[in-house]
Amino acid sequence: MGNAKSGALSKELLEELKMNTKYSEEQLYAWYQKFLNECPTGRISREQFESIYASFFPDADPKAYAQHVFRSFDANSDGTLDFKEYIVALHLTSSGKTVEKLEWAFALYDVDRNGTITKNEIHEIVKSIFNMISKEDQKNLPDDENTPEKRTDKIWDFFGKKENGKITEGEFIQGVMDNKNILRLIQFDEPQKVQERLKEKKQ
Numbered sequence: 142m143g144n145a146k147s148g149a150l151s152k153e154l155l156e157e158l159k160m161n162t163k164y165s166e167e168q169l170y171a172w173y174q175k176f177l178n179e180c181p182t183g184r185i186s187r188e189q190f191e192s193i194y195a196s197f198f199p200d201a202d203p204k205a206y207a208q209h210v211f212r213s214f215d216a217n218s219d220g221t222l223d224f225k226e227y228i229v230a231l232h233l234t235s236s237g238k239t240v241e242k243l244e245w246a247f248a249l250y251d252v253d254r255n256g257t258i259t260k261n262e263i264h265e266i267v268k269s270i271f272n273m274i275s276k277e278d279q280k281n282l283p284d285d286e287n288t289p290e291k292r293t294d295k296i297w298d299f300f301g302k303k304e305n306g307k308i309t310e311g312e313f314i315q316g317v318m319d320n321k322n323i324l325r326l327i328q329f330d331e332p333q334k335v336q337e338r339l340k341e342k343k344q
């Protein structure tokens with residue numbers, strides 16, 4: 142009596158998620174049931190996450206990008222997404238504030254998680270984004286951003302750093318907030334679309 146059933150949502154986690162997301166207690170309980178139905182182990186593996194991306198992008202190569210997104214959501218770096226990480230990701234990509242989204246974008250670009258972004262890290266993410274854009278669509282990109290290298294140069298030049306410099310989180314967020322053109326270059330809006338579609342599917 143009084144003990145939480147195993148697999149139940151703990152009061153602490155519930156309170157934490159209520160404070161940090163827009164979801165109500167009822168919504169969180171409902172999400173939790175759906176999450177357990179889809180992932181009885183209570184965790185999403187990287188392979189499961191990649192296969193979700195693969196199913197949405199049958200004609201592209203989303204694996205590298207999916208891995209980067211997974212890393213950015215795996216807050217405790219244990220190689221799986223638990224319910225808390227899943228809900229935070231859902232909240233961020235569907236309704237988070239701009240600053241929260243940019244904090245997430247910074248985490249996405251900070252591949253080695255050391256708190257700064259190098260030009261190589263930008264190149265790595267931009268390459269994975271290009272793998273998601275069809276060859277046909279790539280032809281329509283402006284001349285100075287139609288390859289991963291050109292786009293990386295364009296983003297890097299904007300921040301005014303030396304070739305081997307580093308961008309801090311504060312510089313990154315401020316820079317992108319000040320320049321919508323950079324926002325467009327760093328992002329790929331498909332993750333939001335994927336999340337939306339997952340949401341529709343589950344509701």
Ligand SMILES: [Ca+2]
Nearest residue numbers: 215217219221
């Ligand atoms: Ca985790």
Ligand SMILES: [Ca+2]
Nearest residue numbers: 251253255257
């Ligand atoms: Ca880094």
